[in-house]
Amino acid sequence: MSAVKLRRERPASTQSPQEKIAQIAKALAHPARVQILQTLLRRKTCIGCDIVEEIGLAASTTSEHLRILKEAGLIIGEIERPRVCYSLNPAALKPLAAFLGQAAASAIRNRQV
Amino acid sequence: MSAVKLRRERPASTQSPQEKIAQIAKALAHPARVQILQTLLRRKTCIGCDIVEEIGLAASTTSEHLRILKEAGLIIGEIERPRVCYSLNPAALKPLAAFLGQAAASAIRNRQV
DNA sequence: TTTGTTATTCGTCTTTCGACGATTAACGAA
């Protein structure tokens, strides 16, 4: 309770394209977080705290994963007292998806599916 | 020089789908590695040690990034004495690409581009 | 055989991640 925490990543505006892509990938770089996104994909819209139950980790740990996903912009959380309603924001995946698209295109050019 | 190192990730066969996806994402979760892949995309095929020069990190560090990419199957390195010739293996990106595809599809279903 | 060229491994260090329990926050309901 002394100083500011300053947990920020770096303003998106000053990020290189590589950094943008890597940042999104980093948000996906944990099985639990992938599982959270898949859960949100399956059960269309928002979910309360049963994400915690679904992935089987401690509530605090899950909350941390949700924070990371939120910070990366991949999910959105709307408060609906006393719970929070999470939903996907697939648009945030675009830079990474575009990069993968390029790689796939090169695969076609080089005739290696 | 004492014991085995055992740096393995875990046999792909026993990996859950989430783990597979997360593992690929983890390999992409560093700007330098994204940059390496982009370089290989641009200059069609393999490159020697000028990857080191391109990304501006120490040779040993770069070698480590290349190892990670290789271990994830994203690149292939053929030795061409005295150098090594790297090339992309875009097929290894498939599981991640498929996942992003699903998310994009859900975006269309929900009318949020 | 010695020399030169490039890639990799080793050892070390600092920083970040991931997990947890405990605590705190933020309210609606009673």
Added chain:
DNA sequence: TTCGTTAATCGTCGAAAGACGAATAACAAA
């Protein structure tokens, strides 16, 4: 106001990532 419910934060700890220089490996060429 007090109570109950759910989320988020804090503090801690071990494990892993990331960076580097130094040392080593693996040959082709001289």
